[in-house]
Amino acid sequence: AQKITQTQPGMFVQEKEAVTLDCTYDTSDPSYGLFWYKQPSSGEMIFLIYQGSYDQQNATEGRYSLNFQKARKSANLVISASQLGDSAMYFCAMREGWKGAQKLVFGQGTRLTINP
Amino acid sequence: NAGVMQNPRHLVRRRGQEARLRCSPMKGHSHVYWYRQLPEEGLKFMVYLQKENIIDESGMPKERFSAEFPKEGPSILRIQQVVRGDSAAYFCASSPSQGGSNEQYFGPGTRLTVT
Numbered sequence: 001a002q003k004i005t006q007t008q009p010g011m012f013v014q015e016k017e018a019v020t021l022d023c024t025y026d027t028s029d030p031s032y033g034l035f036w037y038k039q040p041s042s043g044e045m046i047f048l049i050y051q052g053s054y055d056q057q058n059a060t061e062g063r064y065s066l067n068f069q070k071a072r073k074s075a076n077l078v079i080s081a082s083q084l085g086d087s088a089m090y091f092c093a094m095r096e097g098w099k100g101a102q103k104l105v106f107g108q109g110t111r112l113t114i115n116p
Numbered sequence: 117n118a119g120v121m122q123n124p125r126h127l128v129r130r131r132g133q134e135a136r137l138r139c140s141p142m143k144g145h146s147h148v149y150w151y152r153q154l155p156e157e158g159l160k161f162m163v164y165l166q167k168e169n170i171i172d173e174s175g176m177p178k179e180r181f182s183a184e185f186p187k188e189g190p191s192i193l194r195i196q197q198v199v200r201g202d203s204a205a206y207f208c209a210s211s212p213s214q215g216g217s218n219e220q221y222f223g224p225g226t227r228l229t230v231t
Contacts, residue, residue, distance in 0.1 A: 004158075035219065045159070045207060045222035091158055102211075103149065103172060104220060106158035 003027065004094050006107035013082050014115050020067070021077040021110050023092030032096050034075040035104065036066065039089040048090075051075055079112075087114045118143065120210050120223035121190075128229045129198050137193040137226045141210030148191045149220055150183060153205040165191060198230045 005024045013019045025034065036048040051059045051066045059066045067076040079086055089111050093104040121140040129135050141148050146167055151159040164172040165185035176183065180198075185191040195202055205227050209220035 037222075043205065043227070044224045045209075047219045047221070050219055093159075102147070102164055103161035103175070104151075104159070104209075105161065106151075108158045 003105045004092055004107035006092055006110050008110045009108070010111045010113070012113045012115060015084060016081055018078060018080045019082050019086075019112065021079075021090050021092075021112065023075045023077065023107060025073050025075060025092075025094050027073075027094065027096055029096045032094055034066070034068070035093040035095070036064070036075075036077045037091045037093060037106075038086075039091060039109070041088070045091075049077065082114050084114050084116060087112060120208055120221050122206075122208050122223035122226050124226060125224060126227050126229070128231060130231055131199060132197050135195040135198050135202070135228055137195075137206050137208075137228070139191040139193070139208030139210075139223060141191070141208075142212075142221055145210035145212050145221070147211045148185050149209045149211075150191075150193050151207045151209065153207060153225075155204075159207060162193070195228075198228075200230050203228055203230045 003026050007022055032053045034051045038046040038048055049059050049061045049064045049066050051068045058068050063080045065078045067078055089109045091109045092107045095104050120142055123138050127135055148165045150162040152162055153159045161175040163176050163183045165183060167185055168187050180196045182194045205225045207225045208223045211220045
């Protein structure tokens with residue numbers, strides 16, 4: 001079974017609009033962390049935002065916010081006021097919390113294109 | 117403060133040759149992770165190492181692949197007798213310790229092409 005599901009292979013958004021990238025996850029561990037990474041065409045992986053399973057508030061980092069709905073097991077990324085430079089692949093990832101299992105499990109990604 | 121360093125950035129090997137990928141973690145980081153990204157896919161975990169120890173190698177293919185993180189020097193991912201299916205981007209990440217909000221900092225990746 002997929003641990004991380006990103007259902008949008010591609011999204012096209014007008015510049016300056018807000019965009020929501022979907023991510024659902026599957027785990028039975030009560031302790032876990034959720035991450036979003038951006039991968040531009042140059043290929044590097046850029047950390048955007050982190051949400052811990054016990055965090056009471058949704059994480060925010062500048063124009064990025066994470067809409068964390070624990071009961072629905074979703075961790076959608078919201079980018080406000082999109083810019084042309086936001087065009088990239090976006091990956092949602094999860095780290096499960098039990099000792100020794102520190103690997104990140106990634107979704108398939110969403111390719112975001114910002115149109116001028 | 118230098119980030120995670122990987123070299124080479126691009127590596128071309130003929131089928132049957134060996135590929136050695138190097139990763140130097142960020143200063144002060146003692147945990148290293150290797151991931152593989154096939155074209156148009158997400159990253160897949162391969163192995164997690166601490167200095168001189170392999171902690172989790174559940175994502176490593178059983179044959180031809182090995183990894184080490186010696187007491188001194190970079191972490192090495194070694195692929196013996198490469199095949200075309202090994203062509204991928206290989207990313208190394210490091211973190212200072214386990215758990216919590218400690219993000220894994222990624223290197224720029226090594227793009228391996230097997231001809």
